[in-house]
Amino acid sequence: MGWTELILAFAVFFLSHAVPVRPAIKRRIVARIGARGFSLAYSAMSVAVLIWLIVAAGRAPFAQLWPWAPWQRFVPLFAMLPASLILALAIGRPNPLSFGGAHNDRFDPNRPGLVGWVRHPLLLAIGLWAGAHIVPNGDLAHVLLFGTFLAFARLGMGMIDRRKRRQLGDDWARLTKTTRRVEITPGGLVRVALGLALYAVLLWLHTPVIGVPALP
Numbered sequence: 001m002g003w004t005e006l007i008l009a010f011a012v013f014f015l016s017h018a019v020p021v022r023p024a025i026k027r028r029i030v031a032r033i034g035a036r037g038f039s040l041a042y043s044a045m046s047v048a049v050l051i052w053l054i055v056a057a058g059r060a061p062f063a064q065l066w067p068w069a070p071w072q073r074f075v076p077l078f079a080m081l082p083a084s085l086i087l088a089l090a091i092g093r094p095n096p097l098s099f100g101g102a103h104n105d106r107f108d109p110n111r112p113g114l115v116g117w118v119r120h121p122l123l124l125a126i127g128l129w130a131g132a133h134i135v136p137n138g139d140l141a142h143v144l145l146f147g148t149f150l151a152f153a154r155l156g157m158g159m160i161d162r163r164k165r166r167q168l169g170d171d172w173a174r175l176t177k178t179t180r181r182v183e184i185t186p187g188g189l190v191r192v193a194l195g196l197a198l199y200a201v202l203l204w205l206h207t208p209v210i211g212v213p214a215l216p
Helices: 004-018 023-059 070-090 121-134 140-168 171-175 186-210
Strands: none
Touching: 004 023, 004 140, 023 140, 023 186, 070 121, 070 186, 121 140, 140 171
């Protein structure tokens, strides 16, 4: 199929993330399946399309940009550990300053958790994943794939800041005056354990799902 499948996968990926979240369309979907149903369906669709996009990049014509070396495999191996921990610590936590937050009305700038260190933790995790995977994948298709997500993560931070600043108005200054502190709580330890479990699952599934072993 040449580059056709990768182009099609990119098109479906962007459409699947742009169309369902449009206010009018999202309202109709939520009215039918509920907010939780929408979140579950949207997440499942996003994961499925992302996997297809990665597989399509592997099937695209090979055009080498730099040679592969054994040390490159360790870059994503090490980077995905903090990325997994960031995801576990951020998902479902109050964060009115970015996307992916839950119960944002409970956000306390004096006890912001991870948000006190990283305003956009989910985008940071995406950036770590994408940037680390560029290193051992020095062919054109994979550089386009991971480079797109790296640019999305970096540019998305500024775009969300501008949108949130408009939406929050005077609350923006108050909510962004967060403190940086390390708190060890039972809930936090559970999330760290979940992050480690996620990392282990990603290592385990990498070969059967992606077709490339994650471990050296």
